[in-house]
Amino acid sequence: MLFRQLTRTAAALALLSLAAGAPVPQWQSAADANGRTAVAFPAGPLDSATLAFFQPLGRNGRSCATCHSPAAGYSLTPAVAQASFTATQGRAPLFRPVDAAVCPSADVSTLAARQSAYALLLGKGLIRIAEPLPAPPAQQFAVSAVADPYGCITSKQYGLTTYGPGVAATGMASVYRRPLPTVNLRFISSITDDGREPDLASQASNAVLIHEQAATAPASAQLAQITAFETGLYAAQTATTAAGGLAAFGATGGPQPLVSQPFYPGINDSFGGDPGGLPFDTIVMTPFAVWGQAAQAAAAGPNRASIGRGQTLFNERAFTVSGVAGFNDVLGQPAVLATCATCHDTPNVGTHSLPRMMDIGVAAAAPVGLDVSGLPQYTLDCVAGPLAGQRFVVTDPGQALVTGQCADIGKIKVPGLRNLPARAPYFHNGGAAGIGDVVKFYDVRFSIHFTDGEQADLAAFLGAL
Ligand code: HEC
Ligand code: HEC
Numbered sequence: 028m029l030f031r032q033l034t035r036t037a038a039a040l041a042l043l044s045l046a047a048g049a050p051v052p053q054w055q056s057a058a059d060a061n062g063r064t065a066v067a068f069p070a071g072p073l074d075s076a077t078l079a080f081f082q083p084l085g086r087n088g089r090s091c092a093t094c095h096s097p098a099a100g101y102s103l104t105p106a107v108a109q110a111s112f113t114a115t116q117g118r119a120p121l122f123r124p125v126d127a128a129v130c131p132s133a134d135v136s137t138l139a140a141r142q143s144a145y146a147l148l149l150g151k152g153l154i155r156i157a158e159p160l161p162a163p164p165a166q167q168f169a170v171s172a173v174a175d176p177y178g179c180i181t182s183k184q185y186g187l188t189t190y191g192p193g194v195a196a197t198g199m200a201s202v203y204r205r206p207l208p209t210v211n212l213r214f215i216s217s218i219t220d221d222g223r224e225p226d227l228a229s230q231a232s233n234a235v236l237i238h239e240q241a242a243t244a245p246a247s248a249q250l251a252q253i254t255a256f257e258t259g260l261y262a263a264q265t266a267t268t269a270a271g272g273l274a275a276f277g278a279t280g281g282p283q284p285l286v287s288q289p290f291y292p293g294i295n296d297s298f299g300g301d302p303g304g305l306p307f308d309t310i311v312m313t314p315f316a317v318w319g320q321a322a323q324a325a326a327a328g329p330n331r332a333s334i335g336r337g338q339t340l341f342n343e344r345a346f347t348v349s350g351v352a353g354f355n356d357v358l359g360q361p362a363v364l365a366t367c368a369t370c371h372d373t374p375n376v377g378t379h380s381l382p383r384m385m386d387i388g389v390a391a392a393a394p395v396g397l398d399v400s401g402l403p404q405y406t407l408d409c410v411a412g413p414l415a416g417q418r419f420v421v422t423d424p425g426q427a428l429v430t431g432q433c434a435d436i437g438k439i440k441v442p443g444l445r446n447l448p449a450r451a452p453y454f455h456n457g458g459a460a461g462i463g464d465v466v467k468f469y470d471v472r473f474s475i476h477f478t479d480g481e482q483a484d485l486a487a488f489l490g491a492l
Contacts, residue, residue, distance in 0.1 A: 049075050055097065061448035061462075061490045062267040064100060066210060067282040070259045079249040080209075080256050085239030088120035091231075091253065094154060094238065095209040100262050100449030102208040105152045112149060117141035121148075125240060126155045130179030130201070147401055151457030153203040154238075157185065158223065160196045161431035167412040168419075168433055170196040174404035192408065202423040203402060204455050210262035210446065214290045214373050217382035217440045220455045223429045227254040261285040262446040267491050270330035277317040278331070280491055284314070285375065285445070294380050297365075297372040298358065310342050311368035312375060315491065330487070337488025341367045346475040353385035353426075353438045367469075370441050377444035377492075384426045386437035388472055389454045392420040396468045397458030409433040422456060445492050462489045 052072045056065040075081040080091045095101040103121075111119045116138050122145055124131045133144035147153040160166060170190040173180045179201045180186040188198035204220055212227065224230035228250040235241045245253075261282040266272050273280025297307045310316075317323045318335030327335075348354060348365045355361055363369075370385065371377035379385075388394050392404050402422040409417045414433035426435035439455050453459040459468055463486050470477050477485065 051075050051078065051097075056265060057098065057449075059100070059264070059449040060451060061264065062269075063265045064262065064446055064449040065265045065282055066097065066101070067261040067286055068259055069261075069286055070255075073256075078256055079245070079253050083120070083239065084235045084245050084249065085241030087123045087125070087240045089123065089239045091209065091234065093121050094206045100208050100446045101210045101260065102450035103152050103154075103206045104450060105149060105452070108145075108148050108152060112141075112145065117145060123240070126157075126238060129155065129177040129203075130182065131185055132179070132182060133177065147203050150401070151398075151452055152205055153457055154206060155179075155201050156204050157199045157201050158221075158428045159199055160187070160428065162197070163195050163431075164411065165431035166195060167414070167431055168196075168407040168409045168427070168436070169193055170200075170405055171408045171418075172406040176401060176403060180403055180405075193410070200405070200424065200428055201403065202428070204423070205450075205452070205457050207442065208262065208446065208450055209257045210260040211285060211376055211443050212258045212260070214285075214288070214376040214443060215378050216292050216373075216380055217384070220423075220439045221426045221429050222382055222384055222440055227257065231257075262449070264446060264448055264491050267330070267334075267448075267487070269487065270328070270334055270491065273314070273334075273491050276323055276327035276331060278327075279314045282445075288375055290373065290376075290380075292381055295372050295374055296381050297369045297379075298381070298383070307372070308374075309366065309368055311372055311377065312338050312341055312488075312492075314338070314375065315488065333484045333487040334491045335488075337484040337486070337491075340477075340481055340485050341371075341488060343368075344475075344477075344481070346473045348473055351385050351387055352434060352436070353383055356434065357383070371444055373443070375445075377441075379441035382440070384435065384438035384440050386425065386439070388437075389439065389456065389458060389468075390421045390423040390425055390437040392422065394458060394468070395471045396464060397454065397456075398460065399456060399458050402456060407433070407436055444489065447492055448490050462486045465489070 050072045051068055053068055056063055083090050094103045096103055096107050099107045111121055124135055127148050128144040129147055134140040135144050169192055171192040175181045187196055190196040218224040218230050231250050231253045232244045235245045263282040265281040295308055315335045315338045318327050318331045319339045324332035345364045345366055347362050349362045373380045399422050405421055405424055407419045409415050412433050419436045421437050424436055426438040451461055453465050459465045466482050466486050
């Protein structure tokens with residue numbers, strides 16, 4: 028186990044050194060927590076020295092790759108952050124107080140101080156995102172109280188300038204989120220967890236200004252190059268330790284099939300069919316269909332058969348979804364018989380094919396089975412709109428930070444599900460340490476009552492995506 032951890036750290040460090048000057052090949056494969064992962068880049072090979080994504084464009088030494096690391100499926104894992112912290116005593120460009128610390132005001136003067144200032148990053152791979160609260164009348168809630176472990180939300184400089192019962196909240200809210208992977212972006216319908224960015228160029232420009240602390244916005248040619256690069260990366264698992272190669276015995280795992288995977292917004296909308304009039308196809312995931320069939324399962328072996336059964340569960344196992352804002356209220360049905368594929372409906376990727384955000388309960392104060400320790404809590408009392416009178420206690424107001432609407436509190440975008448083993452922990456706040464924890468969360472949240480065998484099959488499938 029220790030050996031495995033050490034080799035993983037060594038591999039992470041080796042990949043971390045993919046800085047300006049190293050090639051970004053057409054195919055890059057690396058070990059991950061569950062086997063092997065690969066990134067296909069059909070436009071490659073390109074020299075990273077020519078790519079703005081890998082160049083520091085601001086004043087703090089960071090590039091996009093500092094937080095979207097090729098060593099972590101173009102996201103950031105605690106292992107990568109820890110390796111960098113250990114190698115530099117917490118002085119690498121990743122460790123800037125602006126958003127890597129629990130608050131920009133945190134003490135970073137000693138090694139011990141840096142360890143606690145960067146605790147959420149080192150423990151769960153979380154980055155602080157600060158967002159202004161929309162003003163009334165858009166703002167339908169009062170921030171009546173906050174549990175503020177780092178004094179950041181109540182800081183006059185970095186946090187809310189006014190808040191309290193019956194008062195319009197002004198200033199900035201801080202939330203702590205996982206870097207979403209900058210791969211398979213051709214298949215996303217909304218950008219960032221709360222959908223605040225209208226397009227990838229605007230997102231990249233703000234990333235340079237905020238995360239890279241640039242004085243001025245990057246040139247439009249640089250933005251165009253960054254967005255072309257990001258949308259040309261395809262990542263997926265290629266092998267699992269238990270089952271071996273994921274493109275064997277007729278399966279189509281790995282990133283290559285994604286390169287030609289069709290997509291347009293609404294391609295397979297579970298809420299209302301396709302804009303072209305096609306009905307919703309419940310069979311969203313198909314790479315391992317053959318392994319789920321008895322004839323091929325025997326030849327492919329028990330571990331591949333388990334992945335095949337997991338895929339069938341994902342597509343077809345129905346359970347009742349209730350109390351999900353952005354789902355039940357939008358459909359106007361308090362209880363909906365759904366599958367995993369109903370929300371994760373983009374074929375072979377699992378984002379939602381239209382920009383619909385949902386609150387499945389991850390942002391709640393105490394979600395069952397998830398670790399939300401160290402996160403702040405916002406008590407939001409709705410004072411206007413159809414939910415006036417209701418109280419919400421959340422660690423992240425989600426889309427409500429953008430719209431101000433009570434109906435959007437706790438809503439987060441439906442993320443893509445490929446390449447999961449390269450980038451644990453899961454959910455926007457890193458509350459699920461592993462894939463098994465995700466499956467258990469759903470089992471409890473929606474009273475699914477999976478058997479132990481079904482949980483193992485579903486986890487094997489998710490670990491093969
Ligand atoms: C300090 C860390 C950090 C740096 C540096 C950084 N990002 Fe991010 N990125 C994040 C975090 C955290 C999120 C998730 C934010 C959220 O959902 O609110 C994110 C989200 C994104 C997304 C949204 C993906 C999706 O599926 O919606 C894109 C695209 C992205 N970043 C691109 C970039 C680019 C391009 C750069 C460089 C110009 C960059 N990032 C630099 C931390 C970082
Ligand atoms: C009602 C809609 C809905 C259903 C049903 C649903 N999901 Fe999700 N899923 C979401 C949303 C929304 C998120 C993002 C939540 C967050 O981060 O707060 C998510 C996140 C995830 C993640 C985390 C991915 C990451 O990058 O961190 C995984 C894995 C996942 N879902 C798997 C499943 C599986 C397996 C099922 C079936 C048991 C399922 N989902 C059913 C809406 C849904």
